[in-house]
Amino acid sequence: MTTTRYTVTGMTCAHCVSAVTEEVSAVAGVTAVDVDLASGALAVTSDRPVDEAAVAAAVDEAGYALADR
Numbered sequence: 001m002t003t004t005r006y007t008v009t010g011m012t013c014a015h016c017v018s019a020v021t022e023e024v025s026a027v028a029g030v031t032a033v034d035v036d037l038a039s040g041a042l043a044v045t046s047d048r049p050v051d052e053a054a055v056a057a058a059v060d061e062a063g064y065a066l067a068d069r
């Protein structure tokens with residue numbers, strides 16, 4: 001079990017949080033997703049390491065972007 005933390009930019013409301021949660025949850029191997037609206041923090045828990053590009057693509061699909069880190 002691995003938890004990787006990212007920051008999402010552009011979220012403004014609970015609907016944004018649910019959109020990101022839904023898309024990232026659909027990434028293969030992801031078992032839990034936690035999004036904090038105020039800080040943009042995204043915690044992705046998975047049973048194996050997940051490709052950052054896959055997470056970035058899912059966030060993009062939801063309409064937002066990962067911050068550089």
Ligand SMILES: [Cu+2]
Pocket residue numbers: 011012013014015016017
């Ligand atoms: Cu929103």
